[in-house]
């Protein structure tokens with residue numbers, strides 16, 4: 001299932017980033033979801049949270065999905081959010097944004113040495 005591999009990618013990315021930063025806990029993961037990805041964010045959130053339950057690093061971790069709108073450019077100089085037909089010249093614009101799913105930020109907790 002598509003959503004499962006997306007959720008797993010988010011999980012793996014967050015985990016790697018947390019480990020690189022010596023995090024003891026991941027509090028929140030921010031994810032940008034392109035408008036054209038055709039995925040169901042609720043499903044991804046559900047699957048991600050299921051994965052989090054298995055791992056103490058992710059205990060009570062929240063995930064927040066933000067929509068990434070379509071952004072396209074045409075060779076005539078048009079840029080906007082038309083996907084199929086350039087409103088200026090009628091050609092097919094090139095989609096630059098809106099097809100991706102990416103972890104934009106993670107909030108972590110790091111071991112406090114003074115504690």
Ligand SMILES: [Zn+2]
Nearest residue numbers: 074076086089
């Ligand atoms: Zn054009």
